[in-house]
Amino acid sequence: MGSEYIPPVRLAILEADTPVPGVKAKYGSYGGVFTHLFERACASLSPPQPLSSLLELSYHDVVNDLNSYPDPKAIDAILISGSKHSAYEDDEWIVRLVEYTRQCLEGGRVRVIGVCFGHQIVGRAMGAEVGKNVLGWELSVTEHELTNEGKKLFGVEKLAIHQMHRDIVFSLPPGAVQLARTDVCPVQAIYIPKRVITVQGHPEFTADMVREILEMRRYGGILSENVFEDGMRRVNNKHDGVAVARAFLRFLREY
Template sequence: MAQRRILVFQHHPAEHLGRFLPLFDAHGLVPVTVQLDQGDAVPDLSGFDGLWVLGGPQQVWQEQQYPWLVTEKAVIRSAVRDLGLPFFGLCLGHQLLAEALGGEVGPSKLPEVGILPVDLTEDGAAHALFSGLGPVMTCVQGHGAEVSRLPPGAISLARSPACGVQAMQAGRRAFSLQFHMELTSEMIDACLKLPEYKADFDAMLGEDGLRDFIVTNRHRAPQFEADAERILGNWVGIAFG
């Protein structure tokens, strides 16, 4: 199996590849993680076969607080638009892709927190990225911002009542998801210790709802793992097939 090097932008130690990590190995993908929040420099893109951008507690518009966001958006733009690198973004990575390519991101009218359904659009239901998955996916949500306008030429592949762009294609091999497929139970436990996330989950779910969320997430772990495996396999087929 050919080995392919994937550059991974990480924005917080608690939000890493998670359940995708062993799946990377199974598909011959070698992650090279750059921790932008820790001050890591961005390497030359020419040494990589793809780019993944993960979630984080930051917002795309917080460039003064996190100056490296300016560089990150420029790198994403170059990777997708100029180099045509295969791309995959999750949550913050989804929003960064949209803004980097000329879309708009803003605060959500209704933040989504918890385990919630997402509907594939007509384009999404027919797309190879979601092959083998049903028209409705149940997934982990935790966002207070959303893509409010698609980049030119991009298409929405999934939506929910509160968010019209839950998944997106923005280039021949560039895809992103607003929802989380990478979060293991251990990662969620770590994220809930972060003030930025804990406040949102407490406000939206309450104490009983938060407890139910944690239990339900553990119960649904086999389904989430199967969905992640399917999505990654589909992405690899599109990116390198």
């Protein structure tokens, strides 16, 4: 007998921002950026698999359209993207996103992935404090210290991924397992089996994307020259974004 057919996971990507111009020109939206990441992750499997056999993706602009949210009954999981905005603010669309995330978490059926801003939104929805880090920015390819659970879940002994944040989740949300930490940000990744996985970093980012963001933020006066140069020194370092995406795929198909 052949193996039982498992339909693709219906994953709704909640776009919490618009990419910088160069990224937008190439990928369209953050939905396109994450599609590119998952394509690379599927190609790296043994044996390689087409994206369409594992995931059915949809994109939802939750910043500009408060009615864009998918019916939780029509999806299996959500992925909340990064954003230049702060997850602790009370703009209408941010409050709505927190409420929708909490609804998915409490409903018990829709799995939740959070990336950077999305990680912080999940933390807020689960009752953890989110705010600005007094230690400042964490930028570019950054090495993480993994817990034993993190090593198992990500399938690596050490993890390095791109960062682009100054806000953090201050404490581990109730019931969550810590996966990774850095000296600048102790709560780097959290996990609840079959329910939630988040990372503070950006597995979807490439060197070209981060270089453009760093340059825009330097010219905009957001980053000091020293912080900018520190990020640029590490922008081309090897990173494990695809390994994180493979962990997302495994999480989405946990039974």
